[in-house]
Amino acid sequence: MGVSARLRARLGRMDEWLTGWAWASIVANCVLVVTGGVVRLTGSGLGCPTWPRCTEESFTPHGAYTIHSVIEFGNRLLTYVLVAIAVGTFVAAWQSGRRELRVLALVMALGIPAQAVIGGITVLTDLNPWVVSLHLLCSLAIIGVAVLFLHRVGRPAPAVRPRGAVVGLAWTTFAAAWAVLYVGTVVTGSGPHAGDVNSDRNGLSPLQMSQLHADLVFLFVGLTLGLLFAVVAGGYPAATRTAVVWLLVIEVAQGAIGFVQYFTDLPVVLVGFHMLGAALVSAAVTWALVRVREPAVSAAGSQILHDTPGRAGVS
Numbered sequence: 001m002g003v004s005a006r007l008r009a010r011l012g013r014m015d016e017w018l019t020g021w022a023w024a025s026i027v028a029n030c031v032l033v034v035t036g037g038v039v040r041l042t043g044s045g046l047g048c049p050t051w052p053r054c055t056e057e058s059f060t061p062h063g064a065y066t067i068h069s070v071i072e073f074g075n076r077l078l079t080y081v082l083v084a085i086a087v088g089t090f091v092a093a094w095q096s097g098r099r100e101l102r103v104l105a106l107v108m109a110l111g112i113p114a115q116a117v118i119g120g121i122t123v124l125t126d127l128n129p130w131v132v133s134l135h136l137l138c139s140l141a142i143i144g145v146a147v148l149f150l151h152r153v154g155r156p157a158p159a160v161r162p163r164g165a166v167v168g169l170a171w172t173t174f175a176a177a178w179a180v181l182y183v184g185t186v187v188t189g190s191g192p193h194a195g196d197v198n199s200d201r202n203g204l205s206p207l208q209m210s211q212l213h214a215d216l217v218f219l220f221v222g223l224t225l226g227l228l229f230a231v232v233a234g235g236y237p238a239a240t241r242t243a244v245v246w247l248l249v250i251e252v253a254q255g256a257i258g259f260v261q262y263f264t265d266l267p268v269v270l271v272g273f274h275m276l277g278a279a280l281v282s283a284a285v286t287w288a289l290v291r292v293r294e295p296a297v298s299a300a301g302s303q304i305l306h307d308t309p310g311r312a313g314v315s
Contacts, residue, residue, distance in 0.1 A: 014096055015153055021089040022150035025108055028078075028085050029143045030279040032115075035075045036136065037275035041268040045127045045195025047072030051120035076119075082112045089149070100157055104149040111142040127199040129189030136185055136275075140282040147286040155294060162293045166230045170292035173223040177251075177285040180216045181278055187213045193271060210262060217255050224248045227292070236295050243291040247284040254281055 039045055047061070047068035048054035054061045054073055061069035086109040093105035115138045122131045187209045189202040228244045254277035261270035 014092070017092050018089075018096060018101065018153040019150065021085065021092050022146055022153060024085045025089055025146035026143055026150070026283060028082055029139050029146065030276065030283075032075075032078055032082065033136065033139050033143075033279040034272065034276050035078060036139070037272050039072055039075050040132070040195040041193050041271055042068065042071055043194075043196055044068035044071040045132075045199065046123065048076065048123065051123045079112065079116050082115075086112050093149075098152075098156070100152055101149065104145060104152060108142055108145050108149065111138060111145070114138060115142070127195045129194070129200070129202040132195065133182070133185035133189055136278070137182065140181055140279060143279055143282045144286040147283050148290060151287070151290045151294075158294060166227070166234055166236075167293055169223065169227050169230055170289050173220070173227050174285050174289045176216065176220040176223050177281055180213065180220050181281065183209065183213045183216055184278060191266060193266065193268070213258075217251070217258070221248070221251055221255065224251060224288075227288070231292060236292070240291040240295045243284075243288045247281075247288040250277065250280050250284045253277065 039047070044067070047066065047070070050056060053059050054069065054076070061073050086105075090102070090105040090109050093101040096102075115135070118131065118135045118138055122128065122135050125131055186202065186204065187206065190204040190206045190209050191201070194201060224244065224247055228241070228248060231240050231244055254274065257270055257274050257277060261267065261274060264270065
């Protein structure tokens with residue numbers, strides 16, 4: 001085997017490792033969102049009433065085991081899994097020699113202690129709903145960064161920043177998604193699932209906040225439909241169209257769950273699935289954005305290519 005063949009084989013193995021770590025980050029943070037939801041939905045938010053210890057005497061709920069303390073402590077233990085994945089991702093990114101991957105891996109790694117600190121503040125403020133919102137949004141942001149990392153493993157950033165009407169529409173859809181996610185946390189903060197029976201709510205009207213959330217969802221779906229029409233009309237590659245279609249499917253399913261849970265008095269199982277849906281929305285909208293911005297990239301990463309140049313509004 002020649003030198004060039006060995007180099008290609010080594011790079012191929014490196015890409016496989018990086019891809020694996022990226023998927024591990026995405027999955028683990030989605031699991032964190034769900035387990036965090038379980039903590040809140042079971043009223044276990046103060047199962048460990050202090051931080052960083054679980055009790056005043058111990059880092060574990062030793063001698064004070066209840067179902068709530070076990071659920072809350074289990075969620076805290078997941079942080080160590082996330083730390084291990086973040087370290088593995090950063091080491092792999094560093095060995096790749098690619099600066100963009102190193103930066104993204106560092107951002108994900110720093111997001112884990114930031115998330116832990118926010119979680120601690122959440123406990124110390126007796127589950128203040130605004131801090132709880134930030135706790136969830138941090139996880140959703142890390143998921144988005146992990147998706148971008150996954151994309152960058154196989155597609156280096158282009159030398160020329162993509163522009164055009166379709167790219168602008170993709171960014172608008174992305175912004176709408178985050179507006180939906182944020183207002184969704186506000187709706188939760190006004191509703192009954194506080195994480196503890198004695199925790200305060202944000203004082204806003206659940207009806208009005210739910211209506212605002214629904215209005216933003218309709219805007220989000222409309223923008224996604226427009227983006228789908230744009231990429232089809234623009235002749236974008238099948239992978240780009242598929243990414244937008246999956247985004248549309250996920251948000252429609254998420255919206256359906258949201259409506260059903262609202263009219264059935266927020267059963268905990270549906271709320272749990274809705275939180276998983278929020279994680280999937282963050283991942284899908286990021287994937288759709290990068291696929292629209294960079295429908296195809298040359299091996300050198302220096303040029304945005306397209307099936308039908310001139311029609312897609314990218315350069």
